[in-house]
Structure formats: structure tokens, C-alpha cells
Amino acid sequence: MMMNVCVLGTGYVGLVTGACLAEIGHDVTCVDSDVDKLAVLTHGDIPIFEPGLQKIVQMNAEMGRLRFSDDLRSALEAEELVLFVAVGTPTAPDGSADLSALFNAVATVARQRSARCPQGFMILVVKSTVPVGTCKRVQAVLSSHLPGSQFAVVSNPEFLREGCAVQDFMHPDRIVVGCTSPRALMAMRRLYAPLIGRGHCLVETDAVETSELIKYASNVFLATKIGLINEFARLCEAVGADVVELSRAIGLDHRIGVHCLVAGPGFGGSCFPKDLRALVDLAGKQERPMPIAEAVIASNAEHKRIMAMKICGALDGDVQGMRIAILGLSFKAGTDDIREAPAIDLIATLLDLGAILSAYDPHANTPAARLFPEVDYAACVEDAVSEVDAIVIMTEWAEFRDLDWEHLASVVSQPLVIDLRNHLDPERLASCGFDYVGVGRPKFNNAAYDAVPFLAISKGQSSSPSAA
Numbered sequence: 001m002m003m004n005v006c007v008l009g010t011g012y013v014g015l016v017t018g019a020c021l022a023e024i025g026h027d028v029t030c031v032d033s034d035v036d037k038l039a040v041l042t043h044g045d046i047p048i049f050e051p052g053l054q055k056i057v058q059m060n061a062e063m064g065r066l067r068f069s070d071d072l073r074s075a076l077e078a079e080e081l082v083l084f085v086a087v088g089t090p091t092a093p094d095g096s097a098d099l100s101a102l103f104n105a106v107a108t109v110a111r112q113r114s115a116r117c118p119q120g121f122m123i124l125v126v127k128s129t130v131p132v133g134t135c136k137r138v139q140a141v142l143s144s145h146l147p148g149s150q151f152a153v154v155s156n157p158e159f160l161r162e163g164c165a166v167q168d169f170m171h172p173d174r175i176v177v178g179c180t181s182p183r184a185l186m187a188m189r190r191l192y193a194p195l196i197g198r199g200h201c202l203v204e205t206d207a208v209e210t211s212e213l214i215k216y217a218s219n220v221f222l223a224t225k226i227g228l229i230n231e232f233a234r235l236c237e238a239v240g241a242d243v244v245e246l247s248r249a250i251g252l253d254h255r256i257g258v259h260c261l262v263a264g265p266g267f268g269g270s271c272f273p274k275d276l277r278a279l280v281d282l283a284g285k286q287e288r289p290m291p292i293a294e295a296v297i298a299s300n301a302e303h304k305r306i307m308a309m310k311i312c313g314a315l316d317g318d319v320q321g322m323r324i325a326i327l328g329l330s331f332k333a334g335t336d337d338i339r340e341a342p343a344i345d346l347i348a349t350l351l352d353l354g355a356i357l358s359a360y361d362p363h364a365n366t367p368a369a370r371l372f373p374e375v376d377y378a379a380c381v382e383d384a385v386s387e388v389d390a391i392v393i394m395t396e397w398a399e400f401r402d403l404d405w406e407h408l409a410s411v412v413s414q415p416l417v418i419d420l421r422n423h424l425d426p427e428r429l430a431s432c433g434f435d436y437v438g439v440g441r442p443k444f445n446n447a448a449y450d451a452v453p454f455l456a457i458s459k460g461q462s463s464s465p466s467a468a
């Protein structure tokens with residue numbers, strides 16, 4: 001059954017949510033405070049790179065089920081309304097989640113709903129990732145403007161992964177809904193019925209606190225897996241083991257699982273780092289410290305620092321004046337999102353050490369150029385690597401595998417590839433004449449960098465400027 005939906009915030013989560021809810025038959029209005037973003041969307045384009053999204057945005061807009069507006073008031077006129085809040089919740093200076101965008105949005109909704117539609121029933125769904133207790137605070141704000149019989153607050157955290165967000169939304173491992181209102185719960189079941197009907201699991205929690213915490217628990221588990229496999233990668237290098245074979249073998253154990261078990265440059269992105277910080281902050285405030293979560297944050301920072309040292313080591317210990325090409329800027333393949341991307345940390349460190357950088361990313365050159373205008377951004381890999389002393393792979397874009405590496409060996413100054421994603425075929429690279437350095441794969445590290453004493457890169461040096 002079609003329902004009236006409004007999505008507040010058309011970022012990576014809000015736009016996917018709005019488009020996918022329209023795709024399963026609902027009538028959706030997406031509202032954003034960013035007029036530039038809305039202008040792009042109303043012209044039929046999308047402001048982010050997300051595979052498959054543009055198509056469903058266009059199709060549903062054409063069918064009249066999906067529209068974009070800055071006019072929240074009109075959207076709030078529907079008597080029966082499901083309103084998603086999907087605004088950003090970045091890290092505040094003290095490490096907690098900055099909820100100012102969320103509460104600004106909620107305060108506006110409360111005021112305008114009471115003025116425009118005092119009779120109906122509105123379900124306010126908190127889609128943003130928020131610390132435990134936030135939904136109760138949202139409830140209090142709405143209560144000061146609307147009678148309790150005319151609204152309910154629901155926690156419905158999002159688990160999609162950028163790069164396969166549409167697929168994840170349409171085929172979720174689970175949909176988590178936390179609410180205390182039977183009427184709202186019935187409505188949420190109706191809203192997601194087309195997905196639940198396909199066998200996707202709806203997890204209902206009667207305490208909103210459980211739902212809010214599930215999101216943080218998921219992310220800390222996943223980040224811990226990545227942190228651990230990166231620590232194993234470093235150990236592998238010391239003892240002569242291979243981390244790729246190791247992670248495959250342990251991942252085959254169903255209790256461990258293969259996902260998030262790939263050694264790399266350290267985790268980044270708009271979720272894991274900030275959500276871990278917010279979780280540690282929440283746990284501290286509750287006087288229930290979480291030393292494992294704290295250790296994962298510290299381990300990841302240390303790993304990024306060691307990866308920068310690895311690059312220095314491969315370049316005889318000093319990158320001052322060295323020309324280095326960074327291939328890949330987004331925090332992972334399939335997205336243009338550079339928020340807390342490992343490449344961003346690395347660029348900051350290498351620039352501080354006096355390296356001369358060029359960079360190429362198929363989708364993220366533009367946002368990176370806003371952060372580091374001093375880097376030379378190239379329109380193709382060949383231009384980026386021309387006359388460089390080293391190529392560093394920072395994002396696992398498929399196209400990097402298929403490059404004509406033989407030809408690239410002829411345009412660089414020094415044929416050295418430092419593959420911090422273990423993304424390329426080391427034997428093929430060697431056959432094209434490249435020295436190859438991977439992560440946790442000492443048998444392929446044919447650039448004898450281990451013999452070079454690592455530079456001491458100070459611990460403070462590799463903290464990325466937030467691109468949020």
C-alpha cells in the first residue's frame with residue numbers, strides 16, 4: 001500500500017532511502033537545506049557517485065513518485081506521514097556525535113507540523129546514526145508542539161554500504177525498527193512490506209535504545225575485524241607469512257566470516273571512525289568504558305602511520321622532493337566519498353614530509369582538490385604517474401587492475417608500486433618491470449624496503465582534516 005513519505009536530508013543515505021522507497025511504491029518528497037544539491041536533483045542528475053542510483057531516481061521522478069524540494073512545509077501537510085530524518089551526525093570537537101543538524105531539523109518539523117497539520121499522525125523516523133537516548137530527546141521536542149496522539153518516534157538505523165547502497169537497501173540483511181507505539185510499528189511494517197515480503201528480516205525492538213545501539217555495535221564489530229587483520233598484516237611482514245592466505249583461511253570459519261577481513265591502508269569513511277568515537281564517548285558518559293573500541297581507534301591510527309612509514313621506507317627513507325602518484329582518493333571503491341579516507345591522511349603526511357604529489361581517482365578528484373589544492377590532479381592514470389618515483393594504490397578501483405602496466409613502466413621515473421590494498425597482481429607487476437610492495441605479503445615485497453630504517457613520523461601527523 002502506498003504511503004506518504006518525506007525524507008529530510010538527501011545525502012548518501014537520504015537520497016538512497018527516498019529513491020528506494022519510491023521504487024517500492026511509496027510517494028516520496030526529499031527535502032534538503034542545500035539548494036545547490038536540490039538544483040542538481042531537480043535537473044535529473046545526482047550530486048554523488050553511487051552505482052545504480054541515478055537510474056532509479058530518474059525513473060521514479062518521471063513516474064511522479066519522487067520529487068525534490070526545499071519546501072518542508074508543503075511536505076508536512078499530509079495527514080498520515082512517515083518522515084525520515086537522514087541528516088549528517090559528524091564528530092563534534094569533543095568526540096561525541098554532533099547532533100545539531102538533527103535537532104535543528106526536528107525543531108523545524110515540530111513547529112511546522114503543528115502549524116500545518118495539527119490533526120494527522122506523523123511518524124518521525126530517525127535514520128541518521130545517533131547515540132542512545134537521541135530518540136527520547138526527539139520525542140521531547142515534538143511533545144512540546146504536538147499532542148502525543150499525533151506523532152510517534154521510531155529508530156530505524158541504516159546499514160547500507162556506499163558503492164552498493166541501492167542493492168543493500170533493496171536487499172538488506174535486516175531492517176531494524178525500534179519503537180514503543182503499536183500504531184507506528186504497524187505503519188513501519190506496511191512501509192517495508194515489499195522488502196519483508198521478499199524474505200528480508202525485520203528486527204523489531206521495543207526499546208528504541210536497543211535499536212540505536214545496534215548500529216554502533218555493528219560498526220564496532222566490523223571495524224574491529226579490519227583493525228585486527230591489519231595488525232596481522234604487520235605481523236605477517238615480520239614473520240614471513242601471507243595475510244591474503246591467512247584471511248581467506250580464517251574467513252572460511254563461519255564464526256568469523258570473510259567480510260571486512262581484507263588488509264589495507266586502515267579504515268576510513270564517513271561512518272566507522274566517527275561512530276567509534278561517538279560510541280566511546282557514549283560509553284564513557286555512562287561510566288561503562290569500552291577499551292576494545294578505544295583500542296581499535298588507536299590501532300587504526302597507528303596502522304595509517306605505519307603505512308606512511310612504509311612508503312618512506314620504500315623510497316630509501318626520505319620522500320623530500322620525491323614525486324609520488326596517489327591512485328585512488330575515495331575511502332573505498334564505488335563511491336566519491338573522501339570523508340576520513342586513508343588517502344586523505346596519507347596525502348597530509350606526505351605533503352608535510354616534502355613529497356610532490358599527483359593524484360587520480362575516477363570519481364573523487366574534485367572533493368579532494370578542495371582539501372589539497374597543492375596536489376596535481378590528473379584526468380587519467382597515465383598523466384598522474386608520468387615521471388614519478390613511486391605509485392601508491394589507495395583505493396581498490398577495478399580499473400587499476402586492468403591498466404597497461406607495461407606501458408606505465410615506461411612513463412615513470414622509478415618503477416615502484418606500493419599497493420596498500422593488495423589489489424594488483426604482484427607477479428604481473430613484476431613481469432612488467434615494477435618493484436612491488438604490498439601489505440602483509442613479504443614474499444612479494446621485492447623492493448627490499450625492509451632494510452631501510454623507517455622514518456619516525458610523529459603520532460599527531462596522520463590525522464586527516466574532516467571532509468564532511
Ligand SMILES: NC(=O)c1ccc[n+]([C@@H]2O[C@H](COP(=O)([O-])OP(=O)(O)OC[C@H]3O[C@@H](n4cnc5c(N)ncnc54)[C@H](O)[C@@H]3O)[C@@H](O)[C@H]2O)c1
Nearest residue numbers: 009010011012013032033034087088089101105128129158
Ligand atoms: N554514508 C553512509 O554510508 C551511511 C551509512 C549508514 C548510516 N549513515 C548515517 O546516516 C546519516 C547521514 O549520512 P550521509 O552520509 O547521508 O550524510 P550526508 O552529509 O551525505 O547528507 C546529509 C544531508 O543532510 C542535509 N541537511 C542537513 N541539515 C538539514 C536540514 N535541517 N534540513 C534538510 N536537510 C539537511 C545536508 O545538506 C546533506 O545533504 C549519518 O548519521 C550517518 O552516520 C551513513
